[in-house]
Amino acid sequence: MSIHKLTLYELHKKFTAGEVTATEIVRAYGLRIGQVESKVKAYITQAKDSVVAQASALAASLKGWRKTAPMMGMPLAIKDNICTEGVATTCASRMLGNFVPPYDATVIRKLREQGYLLLGKTNLDEFAMGSSTENSAFGPSRNPWNLHCVPGGSSGGSAAAVAADECAAALGSDTGGSIRQPAAFCGVVGLKPTYGRVSRYGLIAFASSLDQIGPITKDVTDAAFLLGAIAGHDPLDSTSADVPVPDYMKALKKKDLKKLKIGVPAEFFAEGLDPDVEQAVRAAIEELKALGGTIKEIQLPRTDAAVATYYVIATAEASSNLARYDGVKFGLRAKETKDLLDLYMKTRQEGFGPEVKRRIMLGTYVLSAGYYDAYYGKAQAVRTLIRQDFDAAFHEVDLIVTPVTPTPAFTFGAKSEDPLQMYLSDIFTISVNLAGVPAISLPCGFSQAGLPIGLQLIGRPFEEETLLRAAYAYEQSTQWRMKKPVIR
Amino acid sequence: MEITKQEVEKVAKLARLELTESEKAAFTKQLSQILTHVETLKQYDTTGVEPTATVLGQVNVFRPDEARPSLPVERAVANAPESADGFFVVPKIIEDRQPL
Numbered sequence A: 001m002s003i004h005k006l007t008l009y010e011l012h013k014k015f016t017a018g019e020v021t022a023t024e025i026v027r028a029y030g031l032r033i034g035q036v037e038s039k040v041k042a043y044i045t046q047a048k049d050s051v052v053a054q055a056s057a058l059a060a061s062l063k064g065w066r067k068t069a070p071m072m073g074m075p076l077a078i079k080d081n082i083c084t085e086g087v088a089t090t091c092a093s094r095m096l097g098n099f100v101p102p103y104d105a106t107v108i109r110k111l112r113e114q115g116y117l118l119l120g121k122t123n124l125d126e127f128a129m130g131s132s133t134e135n136s137a138f139g140p141s142r143n144p145w146n147l148h149c150v151p152g153g154s155s156g157g158s159a160a161a162v163a164a165d166e167c168a169a170a171l172g173s174d175t176g177g178s179i180r181q182p183a184a185f186c187g188v189v190g191l192k193p194t195y196g197r198v199s200r201y202g203l204i205a206f207a208s209s210l211d212q213i214g215p216i217t218k219d220v221t222d223a224a225f226l227l228g229a230i231a232g233h234d235p236l237d238s239t240s241a242d243v244p245v246p247d248y249m250k251a252l253k254k255k256d257l258k259k260l261k262i263g264v265p266a267e268f269f270a271e272g273l274d275p276d277v278e279q280a281v282r283a284a285i286e287e288l289k290a291l292g293g294t295i296k297e298i299q300l301p302r303t304d305a306a307v308a309t310y311y312v313i314a315t316a317e318a319s320s321n322l323a324r325y326d327g328v329k330f331g332l333r334a335k336e337t338k339d340l341l342d343l344y345m346k347t348r349q350e351g352f353g354p355e356v357k358r359r360i361m362l363g364t365y366v367l368s369a370g371y372y373d374a375y376y377g378k379a380q381a382v383r384t385l386i387r388q389d390f391d392a393a394f395h396e397v398d399l400i401v402t403p404v405t406p407t408p409a410f411t412f413g414a415k416s417e418d419p420l421q422m423y424l425s426d427i428f429t430i431s432v433n434l435a436g437v438p439a440i441s442l443p444c445g446f447s448q449a450g451l452p453i454g455l456q457l458i459g460r461p462f463e464e465e466t467l468l469r470a471a472y473a474y475e476q477s478t479q480w481r482m483k484k485p486v487i488r
Numbered sequence B: 001m002e003i004t005k006q007e008v009e010k011v012a013k014l015a016r017l018e019l020t021e022s023e024k025a026a027f028t029k030q031l032s033q034i035l036t037h038v039e040t041l042k043q044y045d046t047t048g049v050e051p052t053a054t055v056l057g058q059v060n061v062f063r064p065d066e067a068r069p070s071l072p073v074e075r076a077v078a079n080a081p082e083s084a085d086g087f088f089v090v091p092k093i094i095e096d097r098q099p100l
Helices: A008-016 A022-040 A048-062 A106-113 A156-163 A180-186 A220-230 A248-252 A275-290 A303-324 A340-351 A354-367 A372-396 A419-424 A430-435 A464-477 B005-014 B021-043
Strands: A043-046 A075-079 A117-122 A169-173 A189-192 A213-217 A261-265 A294-298 A399-403 A439-446 A452-459
Touching: A008 A022, A008 A220, A022 A043, A022 A048, A022 A075, A022 A117, A043 A156, A048 A117, A075 A156, A106 A220, A117 A156, A156 A169, A156 A180, A156 A213, A169 A220, A180 A189, A180 A439, A180 A452, A189 A220, A189 A464, A213 A220, A220 A248, A220 A439, A220 A464, A248 A464, A261 A275, A261 A372, A275 A294, A275 A399, A275 A439, A275 A452, A275 A464, A294 A372, A303 A354, A303 A372, A303 A419, A303 A430, A303 B021, A354 A372, A354 B005, A354 B021, A372 A430, A372 B021, A399 A464, A419 B021, A439 A464, A452 A464, B005 B021
Parallel strands: A075 A117, A075 A169, A261 A294, A261 A399
Antiparallel strands: A043 A117, A169 A213, A189 A213, A189 A439, A399 A452, A439 A452
16 A cells, blocks of 8 residues: 555545554655655655654554544645744745744644644745746746646645645645646646635735635545635634534535536636637536536626736735835844845845735835725726626526636746736636635646646635535546656 | 836835846836736726625624733744844934934
């Protein structure tokens, strides 16, 4: 039995049955990471020593009896913008290169209380700003399916780690597609929960009205399993919703889609969509129909406005959130500065990379006197129109099905010199964040070049169960998840 | 929307960002391109449309005003670039003056 090849839920069952110990799990993943990490570069920090200690402590606390906390003994990778007490959390930025959080994010506290094993912290675009991990201050991660291609971003390290079997599952964060797009590029499952479903306390803020933590996993069952372990109301996050957490695993009992109405928005199949992607997504829609779903054409007429709306709102919020990096309370401080203003200016010059600076500049511009109404106010109003489009669609259908990305994974450097082109590639994922609704990305085929293609299902707020049920039925009726990358 | 290098310099100062000459040149071009794309939002009529600040519809979330355990001082300052006696150290802010 190769432990690293098991899904999270398979490993959980074996662990609970006493067929595998935490120490064996840590050893197996240590070997696997040793084999492939030099090629994939998924991790910023590997918790090699502390994970061994965690496993020993767990073994000692168990003393012969088996407990069934869902994540007990489960080896997970965590995106490096989620605070882990005592383990460096860098946000892939020079600014936080030496930052060791004095507290755990709420999702980490929940996992720790269940006895999870932290394998390490995964790479991302600096401060989660990007779609390729090329903006990481520590160098990019690589796509396990083709090392010349990006893994996507910003949670590219998490998606690559899951695809390369360097962890059983991972957490990512999604502000404009940062869980779903890398999941699609790496051929794994990524779930962005409803805004408010998962506490963001301890998630280093990028755009507070959009950010959400979610699972990146080997299959849909694992996504349901891990979401259940991290979801729920948190008094420490005033934007977390006081909505009961259902048993997401129960959503997987039904294997058909009878009585489900599924909408296909014409706007998501417009020009610019790669033919391989279109073919795979169209075939998936036929499969959803064969499973008993009723397919209906719908409209999301303001889809074209999403990129512009997003890049005003997200950068405005980011420029405000990132004002805290001033070289005083934590993080980098520039040396040889003449006064406090000079210290601020130089610290931020040295600490931030080009994309972060670009977004701070854009956000500051759209919030500045004389431009606020024309840009920020306008974008907030258009955001309302985009939400209204989703509200109207969800009166007609239970789910919306779309591609995740216009193309499969691109090569390094293909878009990094042209920020607007990079932004436009987020077109299919960002309206979901603007509307605050949940969405899942799951594999639905491969391009002719052998790169994975993702299918996106979008649901009503707090109806993750419907998403998971449909995703599971589709996954079980197809074979995509069986294919694994050969890393070379 | 074309923006000028002077506007870039002004915004950089507001954002407390020191930029190199090549960054200024790049941002002048790139921000102009991005803002031109953003201007496509003008085609959407938003007369009378309420802006969305949050999707949850929450207004204020209150908690009881009670003292709770918090980080001890030494851990709160542990990540500071410079600290002394439990305080954050910054460069001198107040100018020296001749004694009256």
